[in-house]
Amino acid sequence: MTTTATRPAPHAEATAPTTLTLAKAITAALHDAMAADEKVLLMGEDIGRLGGVFRVTDGLQAAFGEDRVVDTPLAEASILGTAVGLALRGYRPVCEIQFDGFVYPAFSQIVSQLAKMPARLAGAGTVPVVVRIPYGGGIGAVEHHSESPEAYFAHTAGLRVIAPATPQDAYWMLRQALTQPDPVVVMEPKRRYWDKGAVTAGAASLAEAPALHSARVARPVSAERAAAGGAVTVVAYGPTVRVALDAAQAAAEEGVELEVVDLRSLSPLDTGTVVESAQRTGRVVVVHEAPVFLGMGAEVAARVTEAAFHSLEAPVLRVGGFAVPYPAARVEEHYLPDAERLLDAVDRVLAR
Amino acid sequence: MPDAVPAPDAAVQLLDPSGTRREDARWGALVSGVGAEQLRERYRDMALVRRFDAEATALQRQGELALWASGTGQEAAQVGAARALAPQDHVFPTYREHGIAWVRGVDPLQVLSLYRGASHGGWDPRASGFHPYTLVIGAQLPHATGYAMGVQRDGDVATGDPARDTAVLACFGDGASSQGEVSEALNWAAVFRAPVVFFCQNNGWAISSPTSRQFAAPLARRAEGFGVPGVQVDGNDVLAVEAVVREAADRARSGGGPTLVEALTFRVAAHTTSDDSSRYRPREEDELWATRDPLTRVEAHLRATGGADDAFFDAVRAEGDELGARVRRGVREMADPEPLSMFDHAYAGDHPLVAQERAWLEGWIATEPEEAR
Numbered sequence A: 001m002t003t004t005a006t007r008p009a010p011h012a013e014a015t016a017p018t019t020l021t022l023a024k025a026i027t028a029a030l031h032d033a034m035a036a037d038e039k040v041l042l043m044g045e046d047i048g049r050l051g052g053v054f055r056v057t058d059g060l061q062a063a064f065g066e067d068r069v070v071d072t073p074l075a076e077a078s079i080l081g082t083a084v085g086l087a088l089r090g091y092r093p094v095c096e097i098q099f100d101g102f103v104y105p106a107f108s109q110i111v112s113q114l115a116k117m118p119a120r121l122a123g124a125g126t127v128p129v130v131v132r133i134p135y136g137g138g139i140g141a142v143e144h145h146s147e148s149p150e151a152y153f154a155h156t157a158g159l160r161v162i163a164p165a166t167p168q169d170a171y172w173m174l175r176q177a178l179t180q181p182d183p184v185v186v187m188e189p190k191r192r193y194w195d196k197g198a199v200t201a202g203a204a205s206l207a208e209a210p211a212l213h214s215a216r217v218a219r220p221v222s223a224e225r226a227a228a229g230g231a232v233t234v235v236a237y238g239p240t241v242r243v244a245l246d247a248a249q250a251a252a253e254e255g256v257e258l259e260v261v262d263l264r265s266l267s268p269l270d271t272g273t274v275v276e277s278a279q280r281t282g283r284v285v286v287v288h289e290a291p292v293f294l295g296m297g298a299e300v301a302a303r304v305t306e307a308a309f310h311s312l313e314a315p316v317l318r319v320g321g322f323a324v325p326y327p328a329a330r331v332e333e334h335y336l337p338d339a340e341r342l343l344d345a346v347d348r349v350l351a352r
Numbered sequence B: 001m002p003d004a005v006p007a008p009d010a011a012v013q014l015l016d017p018s019g020t021r022r023e024d025a026r027w028g029a030l031v032s033g034v035g036a037e038q039l040r041e042r043y044r045d046m047a048l049v050r051r052f053d054a055e056a057t058a059l060q061r062q063g064e065l066a067l068w069a070s071g072t073g074q075e076a077a078q079v080g081a082a083r084a085l086a087p088q089d090h091v092f093p094t095y096r097e098h099g100i101a102w103v104r105g106v107d108p109l110q111v112l113s114l115y116r117g118a119s120h121g122g123w124d125p126r127a128s129g130f131h132p133y134t135l136v137i138g139a140q141l142p143h144a145t146g147y148a149m150g151v152q153r154d155g156d157v158a159t160g161d162p163a164r165d166t167a168v169l170a171c172f173g174d175g176a177s178s179q180g181e182v183s184e185a186l187n188w189a190a191v192f193r194a195p196v197v198f199f200c201q202n203n204g205w206a207i208s209s210p211t212s213r214q215f216a217a218p219l220a221r222r223a224e225g226f227g228v229p230g231v232q233v234d235g236n237d238v239l240a241v242e243a244v245v246r247e248a249a250d251r252a253r254s255g256g257g258p259t260l261v262e263a264l265t266f267r268v269a270a271h272t273t274s275d276d277s278s279r280y281r282p283r284e285e286d287e288l289w290a291t292r293d294p295l296t297r298v299e300a301h302l303r304a305t306g307g308a309d310d311a312f313f314d315a316v317r318a319e320g321d322e323l324g325a326r327v328r329r330g331v332r333e334m335a336d337p338e339p340l341s342m343f344d345h346a347y348a349g350d351h352p353l354v355a356q357e358r359a360w361l362e363g364w365i366a367t368e369p370e371e372a373r
């Protein structure tokens, strides 16, 4: 090898919570995972010296060397394809896709190779590749930089798909993804990269972390309040968790309580947490940036309807993107679901 | 024939179609260890693989296999390449690499279980260094390249230890050469000097498309543009293929990076048992290639040089009959997988939805009327 291997920084132990942006929480998770497991390596375009276009891998090449933070040729299919090969050799590659709209050249490798390789191997090997995709809109970008392709991956058996919404979850979920045996697609809410939150890091903190595939009630409504009526469950993930929490604040001023469920994991889906909330409130609205048609909301609506039909006071409604290619940035605010549109759906399930 | 499909005797050749050994100091030196005994072994490999292939074709006709992709005609390319490898080397095959599977010790019945529709392969690549058959054309080339990057990171290149230094053989066809991933992998391996041997079996056809539809200049010439050595070899000459792949694998293991090898060969049968090559392939081409058969020339050479006699060829034939009988019996007795096994390896870790659906199917099967099972 031609590169210099620099000593990894000492492994960070559980620390008191620090305030980090979501992007820096991912940096910390990658750093700690690389320090804990020498088989973890990062691959992607411009992730080394530059630290990635969002600086998520900033400083990691200096800490771990060019063999573990690999600036690759500009070829997404091969970023994924070589990651599959590295995984077969016992490595844990983390692939960074520069922007959501550029994952499609790698789609065949993800769907036909990465996802299916374990079944093909029938137990004779695993391919624990992690694919990080900064996704979603609202950043005023040009075409292909604002998309929400999560449903493609959630629809593909063999993959796990997660979408952290907070810095703490970003840290924990990435660490957890890097210690389990299956391929994981991480949908990173890029417009929330700069949101700050308290993060407890380090290996010991993982004991406090919820299971990777559990949903989280981000804003609970008390059982009594739910029983009194006028409460609605809002299901969100990734960038729309913030939208839902903002809507909840506005609704509360009008006497309507929103219980916000942050899915965290899109596949597998923690149906139990959503259904349990639906059974208490009787009303459910799902919100995501991806087009409503055949999006995650369709699956949530179907599963809630099957499991909690008799508790429902209204049809499950979906709020999200339209059935059009992601529009030019100057009109994206009309495409993206915001608190107003979410509250309109809340009014409709309340028949207000 | 168009320029892109040159005659194999213009490529590296050590045994011509008549079985005459051509003097060639450079390439000959690479197979100096292949004497009469070793050549008999290679003949035996090729003959048994051909027999296995004929048996598989018959089993498909009898309805025992869903499909068969014959490798007949490509035995020298496959056995020669496989014999050039060291035990620690790895192979990323297409779906037609039965000869390489054989040399690497993969159970022929496991190969047939894939074509029967009883599995997706299921042999253990950690035992044989032979990875799963890949049906998406070209997709295995980035896998081979990534695997080779892992080999580099493990420090298993250029140590000088012949039992440690590792090469990766990436197999593909002439049709596959048009796929972007094949060019990507070549370039990628070149950039990182990954220990890969890119091994193209140019068998003249990609289903019904001739190589003239895949490339306008000889494939091996592409190597130069990627900054790697490229060699064109007579793919029906087991000795020449072994020599060329040995040099490429040695280069890879010693840290010299990838090589592109184009083996000129011929797909004797149709693309698969579902195909009819008489609809697109002129009969003269079959007749021409019949004069370049990979087994005939080795037999002629062995007989002419006293390396083997009737007794040897009779024994190989008898062994082929035994293999055929074993394969026939094995396929006919091959049990269908348990239906619930489809859930076993979708994920390595726990997955609640898969567990739930598995339980549902289990219950459904248990309540099905007996005759529907």
Ligand SMILES: Cc1ncc(C[n+]2csc(CCOP(=O)(O)OP(=O)(O)O)c2C)c(N)n1
Pocket (backbone or CB within 6 Å): B094, B096, B135, B136, B137, B172, B173, B174, B175, B176, B177, B203, B205, B206, B207, B267, B271
């Ligand atoms: C991506 C993809 N496209 C199409 C096919 C269907 N297909 C199977 S084999 C084949 C021809 C492959 O030709 P070549 O690479 O020359 O290999 P050969 O079959 O001659 O060994 C095609 C088109 C496929 N398996 N994968």
